[in-house]
Structure formats: structure tokens, C-alpha cells
Amino acid sequence: xxxxxxxxxxxxxxxxxxxxxxxxxxxxxxxxxxxxxxxxxxxxxxxxxxxxxxxxxxxxxxxxxxxxxxxxxxxxxxxxxxxxxxxxxxxxxxxxxxxxxxx
Numbered sequence: 001x002x003x004x005x006x007x008x009x010x011x012x013x014x015x016x017x018x019x020x021x022x023x024x025x026x027x028x029x030x031x032x033x034x035x036x037x038x039x040x041x042x043x044x045x046x047x048x049x050x051x052x053x054x055x056x057x058x059x060x061x062x063x064x065x066x067x068x069x070x071x072x073x074x075x076x077x078x079x080x081x082x083x084x085x086x087x088x089x090x091x092x093x094x095x096x097x098x099x100x101x102x103x
Contacts, residue, residue, distance in 0.1 A: 002028075002048040002094075009091050012084040021087045028094075051096045060100065062093040 005028060008021040032049040052058040066072045066089050077085055 005091055005094075009084065009087045012087045013081055015083065018083040018087060022090075025090060025094075050094045051101075052094060057096065057100065058093040061095060061097050062089050064097045065089055065092045 005021070005024055008017075008024050012018050012021055029050060036049045050058075052061055071077070072085055072089065080088075
């Protein structure tokens with residue numbers, strides 16, 4: 001699913017394509033919640049499930065990507081539409097920040 005989500009992120013160019021991405025992200029989250037045994041972080045990571053298991057961790061990852069020092073925060077978008085940048089931000093929320101990954 002992760003590859004399909006990234007393809008959908010890259011295809012975001014307007015509101016309709018953004019909503020298609022949101023639907024796929026929600027479906028990915030639902031699949032994760034239904035199928036992932038959540039035994040360990042490494043199980044989730046290797047199966048390309050959501051690594052973040054809480055809203056707090058998801059939002060922390062999103063904020064980290066969008067925060068100071070990043071392209072989004074600095075207003076650099078390299079010609080990408082704003083909705084694609086927001087889709088990217090939501091996509092990266094699936095994964096822990098490197099410093100939050102369990103060891």
C-alpha cells in the first residue's frame with residue numbers, strides 16, 4: 001500500500017485527487033488497525049504498516065516534517081501544488097520520526 005500511497009501523493013494536483021489520496025490513506029489506516037498484530041515497531045515497519053499507533057505520534061511526525069528547517073516551513077515548494085505538499089505531510093505521518101523509533 002505504501003507504494004500506491006506515494007503514487008497517489010505524486011498525482012495530487014487538485015481537490016479531487018487530494019480526496020482520492022485521503023480515502024486511500026484512511027483505507028491504509030483501517031487495514032493497519034485490522035491486520036497489524038502490533039507486536040513491535042519492526043513488524044509494522046517491515047510490513048509497511050503505520051508505524052505511528054497514536055494520533056499524538058502521527059501529528060508529531062507531521063509537525064516534524066513541516067516544522068522549522070524544512071522546505072514546507074521555509075515556503076519552498078519546487079512547483080508542487082499546496083495540496084500535494086499537504087498530502088506529503090500526511091503521508092509521512094505514518095512513520096515515526098527517527099528519534100522516536102523504538103530501539
